[in-house]
Amino acid sequence: MAPGGAEWTVVVLTCQHKDSVRAFQRELEIRKRRGVLPPESILLTVEDPQAHVGSGGATLNALLVAAEHLSAKAGYTVVSSDVLNDARLLILHMGRDFLFDACGRGFTVLPVEDPHAPVECVTCNLDSLLATLRYQLCPASPPGVWICSTDMVLMLPSNPVLNWAEFRGARVISVPGTLEYAMKHGVYLADERGLVRDIVYCGSEQRIQTCVLEDGRVPLVSGIVFLSAEMADRFLSTLALPPLDGCTYQGLDSGWGAQHGLSLFLDVLMSMAQDVDKESFLHGAPDTPQLPDRIQGARAVLWKELHDLPLSMVYIPDGRYEYLTTDASEHIQNLIRAASQGPMCSKTAHSYATHPQLIVDGSSVVNSYLDGEVQVSPGSVIQNCHLMGPLRVGRGCLLADIDQAGALVLRGHELSDVILQAHPVQIQNLPLMVYTMLGTKDQLQDTAGSATYVNLPWDEFFHRTGICANDLWGLETPSHKRSLLTTPLFPVLHPTESLGAADVLWFLGSTDGDHLKRWRSSWRMSWQQLRQHLDRERTLEMRRKVFFSQKREKLQKALLAREEGSLLPAIRCAVQEGSQELLLTTLDHVASVAEDPGVAARALACIADILGVMAGGEGGLRSGPAANKAWASVYQLLEKGCIAEGVRQLAAERGKWLSRPALLIRAARHYEGAEQILIRRAVMSSSQFVSIGQRELPALEHWVSAECPARIDMSGGWSDTPPITYEHGGAVVNVAVLVDGQRPIGARARRIPTAEIHVCSDSGPRGAQLHTELRVASLEDLQDYCQPQAPGALLKAAFICSGTVSMTSHKSLQGQLMEAYGGGFELHTWSHLPHGSGLGTSSILAGAALAVLYEASGRSADTESLIHAVLYLEQVLTTGGGWQDQVGGLIPGVKIGRSSPQLPLRVRVQEIELPDAFLQTLSRHLLLVYTGKTRLARNLLQDVLRNWYGRLPAIVQNADALVHNAELCAQAFGTGNLSRLGDCLNQYWLQKKCMAPGCEPLAVRRIMDTLEPYVHGQSLAGAGGGGFLYLLTKEPDQKEALQQLLEKTQGLGRCSVHSVQVSTQQFTVCRGERSHTEDHV
Template sequence: EWPRSVVIAAGDVYLEAADECPDWTGREIVGVGFRASRQVAHRHGVYVLEANGKVREFLQKPDDAALRAAGALDRRGKAIVDSGIVVLPTKAAARLARVPERSGALWRGVLAGERRGIDLYEHLLMGWATGEREEYAAKVAAISSEQRREYGALHGCIYDGGMRGHVMRQCPFEHLGTTREYIERVGAGARDCAFSRRVQMKGENLVTNWAREIVPPRVMRKGLGATCLPIGDREWAVVAFDAGDDFKTTLERGGAVCGRRLSEIAEVVGDTELWGFGARAGTPPVSRSKTRVRPPPAGPAEERSAWNARLWPVTRSGRAWGLVEWMTRAGGRPSRAWRAARRMSLAELVVAVNHERLLRHQRACRARERLERLGDIATIARGIAARDVVDDFDRVAPSERLGLARSAVGSLWTAYGAQKNASERARLATVMVRVCEATGCPPPVGSGGLVAMRSAVWRHVRESVAREVPMSRRLPRAGVRVGEVVSSTAPVRIDLAGGWTDTPPICSDVGGRVVNVAITLDGEHPICATCKRVSERGVRVTSVDLGKTVVFRDAKELRAFDDPGDWAALPKAALALSGLVPAEGRGTLERWLKHVGGVEVTVSSSVPKGSGLGTSSILGAAVLSALARLMGERLSREALIERTSVLEQMMSTGGGWQDQAGGVVPGVKMLSTKSGGRQVPSVVEMTDVLSRAEMRGRLLLYSTGIQRLAKDILQKVVTRYLEREAGTMETVSRLGMLASRALLHEKARGEFDLVTTVNEYWRLKKAIDPGATTPAIERMLDPIRHELSAHMLPGAGGGGFVFMIAKSAAAARRVRERLEERPPNGLARFYEFAVDTVGLKTVVM
């Protein structure tokens, strides 16, 4: 990585320099150049370097004689041409920022128009490369003693011990020095324009910054261009030009404007009107804030060019183009309104431009263009953030917003209809909802309204994984005898790194990377599901820990499993996914169970709901495993994990695959998937760092007695991800990198640092969802925080368990004593836990 720095880059140069990075220490100014012919050097700045790379001299547009005199040519006759890139260390940048303070006289003269502006090449590069003040003053043509003092002060402010040059090995170079060069290399057309009516362009037209309030021409002849410049708070100046114009060429040398010779314009208007001789020289200055811009003093004949000709009216009128249009026609003559208008030269305009207004105008135009093409942009740029789209509406005029919103939503709706990828459909629907909410735009016809669109988002999220595992369409058959019981038991899990990356559609888009550990509680598998085959057709579901039982004889009741508040939702969804519930239109439950008879499903968990230990997903895996064995199917670990992910989506809880994978697969492991709809994690076993000697007696698992349902958290985080919220995207990336780093340390050192990993993981969890912790949890931790090396809430957080690593076994005992003496509520308690070495186990009894 480079040290902190400021990089200056010229905007009229295009460089192609792949894999080029100056070797820079952060202590000196570096000018970046490349070797080019003498002909190129004549038109640009040139570095003259010592053998050690230090810049001996900087030449400004030197001719052959100056190049030879300075020793700037190598053996092949090439010079080191300035690329327009300069790298400043922070110290040099700070010195530059103090120029208004330390070179006050020169600075005031620049602002008053009495001194030339401080130029990057003529003044700054020359100053950084020149050690002696007197030599510098001579180079910048400081003639009077007053000028020498002023430029000497500038040199003393910016000079920082010289500069070094970096010569790029290869650098294809484009310098867009004229309008025609720009058109040839970049293209003609309108840039940042808001025309109030259609403008027919005949070719080679370049128009920039056109304001809506300025009436444009209906036709622009071939080669004609224009730019609008905001002056002050409300005024505009329209500058017209031809593609072949050169504003610096003098009248005597054939200078032209709008394709007409400058001498012809001067003959029609008069020198006194154009260059300040005579009556018009007293035109009032234009004011912007506290800056006064005065016309430059009259100079010799060689200064009479289009650059300093006072041709351009400054007006609030929407007829600004009409005032200058005469210049674009052969034989055109100025109107009385032009003669009466307050006019400025281009030299004055570039100083007087209100850059804040100009930037606002450009941002509004670019926002308008993006909104008009939002559907195409959102389809191509998958990282576009909904917040940025909403911000674009704030950049345009209020009167335009609703119309642009209708256009934007319409284009998004078209893109949404054409999209086949479920995750992308969810993202496009999310952007549509956000635009409608922010602007008051009605949803597109056929969408069903905002409520239906929000539901569609989560349907598409479910489809991103569920569509890969279809439900059975055949009558089920049993794989065990009547009266036999299939039992599945499983550990719970603690996630140690990478959580959230396993959640659809994040994992479908970029793949997931998680490190977690399977654990037993109080020496037992805390999750149990049993399935018994009985002769009477029907389904009975029992929850041991809730003390509830329900009997189903209607398939419609079993298909109602999308309410997470329904205690039987999980068994019902598992039965449907296992093929024991007929799809709608496939007959009655009694007919469907013709070859099976009845099924009794019993579930139990010794862990409180909302624990953060992956309980519901692991219980789902246990039920699915038991039902599969009941039907004569032995699911592989991979198939069971994938099927449980589908179960989560069917229940609309929207969880990922790490919970069930954490309980199905024993021990400490790295679980990872690639992007795509089929999410089957690969498993890499890792060292059991929790059981090492240095951790003995230091690990604590405490139930806070606070429950939080993960669906609410999941929806918020996934919505921010679909909206491409910058902080969420960054945190998702860091979560995955943390898991990968743990695996890299495992391979390099034989184990990863548990304390460091847990601390960083907890920080990232709180970054992606501030609700991962609560004031009540923080109050509970405050008295014991000084005893802990690390702590976090497993799962989504916001309640459930706290995993703690004490600084020592003695500290762990003190933490236990404190919380047992003063628990936060009557449900809080410690659990003894150990790393599980078996994983989910299914047997027939």
């Protein structure tokens, strides 16, 4: 058994009509892909061997078919009942046709919408029953056969505990009911041990009184039964004996005659009831008609094979059973009541309305799209419809399966107390749409004398419409056979005109004689005749179309209005049901028309998700390269801002990559590459907050320099990362710090006489630095500035983003340099921190490089401008990244940066005023530990952005929590509370792990566990995954003690502890030789 859910070996769905088999089989397969059914189950849709075979006959036939499949799988050449010994079977019976749903009670939609479901889909009664069976009733059961009718809604608020110790025979599931309700249904009579003594069906009040339990209620027959493997074996063996050999398809194929219906409850299970004597069972009770010979013969076989097996009952006191009735008013009320019960019930489940305020409480709309002013009154239900306003649906209505063509006809009408349904039918391979109408008070079985139609006596209906009795029944039909069920009311085909909803709407009152004439000229059918021609495959496909139509509107609204709901459940559903093209087209449209590049980027990210889901877990990792030449021209269009044309060409290229999983994954990567381009364009809007001043050019060969502290992010990181920062809003608290008394990051630049650029960078700890030196003599040498892995890419990008050099100028590099500056530049940068430190090195280095370039070229920029200029540079460099690193390194002390959920992206920084002496206290308690592991932030970033664009609920909630925790952290700094600061750090680390699972390697966890008793709080710096760990120690001045602790711990000897001082010196660019000014704390 899988934890939490039953794993059935075989799932069988039985149905009456052979034309339904393919449609229902597809529905089972969709549910397997959706995870509703176990992934290893064999799925079988089995047509009843003949009409009216009964629930017992359908069960026996299904059992035979399942045994055949298992026998073949086991290598047998004949059916062997041995395969049932360890098998777990589920048999679901669709049962008889249902007046209010063309696909039967099992596919009747329920007013349920689970916002947390991994796959968004309409909930049918079948889905509800499967969930109850798989997770509440079946998980602990032994091998055997579960049998479930789908003609009822069953709710079990709590999980019943079923005792299977020493179980034999069969077990029935019962829920409580009232005496009045039981008189119309079945009820068990059981003893104190739970053994069934009798089954009473539609019994008298006196008889049902004998079944009343201690709680004053009666145990209803719920339609759920479990057969042990032993009983299933015995029951299966009966098909070899007449007359039960005629109950299966084998009997039909062998030419045996029609078999009377065999009831699972009143024949099969009744043979096991304790109080039932053989004589009355075989021949019927004395006061009842003699049973047919074949039924007596079947009962004799069942008595012989099964009577010695016990039949036990499990009574679930808080369970609720509701038969899907054929009484129209009662059915409507049941659906409306269900729409208001439980947290997942909704009056507008899986529906979209342009005027939702017109859907009032006390109504129910399921899987429908209401376009325009569609008013839905209390007491009315709409299912699987696409309606158009103006339309008033008054009280007591049920509208089902009406498409756009029918909706056009309905516009302007006012309906009340009627049931209007559209039925896809197929007659001699001719697909047609037939509309039917019924009044909520009409009873199909009533004969003409007492019957009504559209809530009117027949005489009044004839007077209203001009129809006469001979039009319906002719002279030969006696009055006692003139039931509504068999009356040919509904136009199916006209010799010259098309038919539609108008051909039944006129029944409600029309003075237009053309309606009557056309009605009389049409070939018409009754309810009973229509049932034989219903096209259930088309019906289910129409419902699927309605679902994705309303979902398309919701999706467009969610994207364009920047709503936070996850679209992944709808994406998974579309792919599983083969409707992904509709969503792809919708997303193409949104990306094309969105004025906001951030919205367009999210739409492209959703397309990447669709392609990834289509790959079905195959084809490789989602993250990977995205620079195939086939997509290059499209990327160029997006870079130029030609978004609509770029999206169109993306879609055209996409069509070439759909044939297999590997191509789908590669296409998904390239869509994420396109998404990154649009994110860059969105973030580049921050360049408007870069303000550049003019200064005198420094002398040739004179250095200008800047040194920067590192930064420690104390709370809120990830909320500063595009697109999170401009879609959700961000807040980050961080601290500028000296590491071992030094500012570890810096840059210097000078003008040189030659018209070229020299760049030099040193990175890594002293004594182990990586030295890079480049000479740039032409614009071609700068072409790789946007490739982060290219040597000197960041420094090349700094020249371009600072405007020192233009890549689009018609002038050469030498020409630009000589004309503007009278020579070239030399730019040196350095970082004494290890690669992947997590202390914000690259962004702070970019800020320093831009600052010295501005100064060396006779310009200046304040820190706010530098913060936004770095944002721009990192987008040009295609590394992405947020704003907190440069805020931390360019602005001294402790501060909180914030961004609003809007474009253009602007960062505002507030320095936090600390209590007296708390700065010294903080520096004595704050330490860095180098873990020795290099983090892989690029992979982490790709995963985080994918999850954010998917709007996974956990990620959205975590983004909220990050911002909230940052505000709490700022307050803790403001009050000088180390303990609260430590709590914020610990919470922050949990939030980082939620945002980027995998950012805590096992080696780091060991270090944190070792240090945990000595700290208020701790976290890996930056994105996590490696680099530096920062600690807020409980005791001051713990560097040496903790270094010794780590050295003594096996496997942690390579870790190094570093002192930290809060840097309070303002960021400045110095002219002349490199400054050696130190901070004083």
